[in-house]
Amino acid sequence: MVRRIERSVQELYRDDPERADALAFGRRGALKGAALAAMGGAVGAAIPFGGSMPQGTLPALFSRPAAAQSGGPALLDLPGKGPLILQGERPLNAETPETLLDEPVTSARNMFIRNNGGVPDAAADPRAWKLVVEGEVNQRLELTVGELEARFPVITRQLQLECGGNGRAFYQPQARGNQWGNGAISNGEWTGVRLRDVLNAAGLKSSAVATGHYGADPHLSNEPGRPAIARGMRIAKAMEEDTLLAFRLNGAAIPQLHGAPLRLVTPGWPGSLSQKWLTRIWVRDKPHDGPGMGGTSYRVPVRPIVPGSSNNGRDFADLESMPVRAILSSHAHGARLPAGTRALDLRGAAWAGDLTVRAVHVSVDFGASWTAMQVADPANRHAWQRWTGRVALPSDGYYEVWYRATDSEGRMQPHAPPNWNPQGYGGNPISRAAILVG
């Protein structure tokens, strides 16, 4: 009997998770007796805290592919880059597994890759690369990278760069686009000049309300002059002290894939505002309208819409500061630890767009109790924050490490990704990593 349920639960979780859930939890909504044993059979171990497993939530082991599993995701194999999770080859997109984000400063090797078009050829003379600043300015400027560096104060900052669609994979029904988990984030150390200093040198007219950004990457159609993406932001963000025109990453030249020789870094806001291979800033007298603006692009509903409904973006607003999120970098989802392991020393990072992170909590008993982790201050504003902490385990078995950050305004990561939208922006649910001991 138990064996029959066991097999069916495991298969059902794969084929029909809702029925599996109903079968395992029954009418009382709690996992016990034969059903608990069956669930243990399905996850491959006893479940010490099985009594508090929530109904209606797919066990983490079945809900997220583990990189370690056979049939797991394809990995990137490219000189200079780590084994990132391949999301697509044309355009080239790859996500960083959380365990590769264990470095306090993200190496170029481990940075996620997000392209909307092609990757342009490397500039023959990077110092001679030109940036044009025009539009609602008193004086149009044309500056080389060499001139930018010579003329304006050069600063270095650790800055979070997170794709607006990070966490998209958690939306149900599925949202359109790369199915990022939590790994479309980096915290590199960028060197450059402030966009604000350059805009001030050009002189903003009183009509200047927004920017529009252009880069040298070709559109996938190869149509000359057609931008792959050209987004823009409110002038206030452009004038913030951490918004950089960057020409170095981690003390070295920026790799070609990451926007050499000049890119914007607009920390805390959707990564699409960090234009790579930057050639032109167009200062606008109205919100920018390039590809990637308007409709449902990088925009979220002002009032919640029915999940899965089609909507052309009426009553949507641009996603600006990114929501709070934590990653776990010390243990891979699906990891197996030796029998007898009685504590987990956990590490990770957390960030919250323009805000900071006040707390990170971890639960290993399906949310019945939470342990506060130690959260370090950011290296500077807009850098992520590292967290560490220890949780005890009562015995061998199947655990889920649930990790959840709280921002400086008290907002926590929710249980389910909030505010469903067609392109899946802002999905920051509590994360769950399956860990097997013994």
Ligand SMILES: Nc1nc2c(c(=O)[nH]1)N[C@H]1C(S)=C(S)[C@@H](COP(=O)(O)O)O[C@H]1N2
């Ligand atoms: N020119 C250009 N800049 C771009 C993009 C692009 O396709 N073209 N993609 C943007 C998006 S959507 C993101 S999330 C970041 C990713 O930066 P990375 O590839 O260096 O990690 O670059 C942004 N800048």
Ligand SMILES: [Mo]
């Ligand atoms: Mo992005």
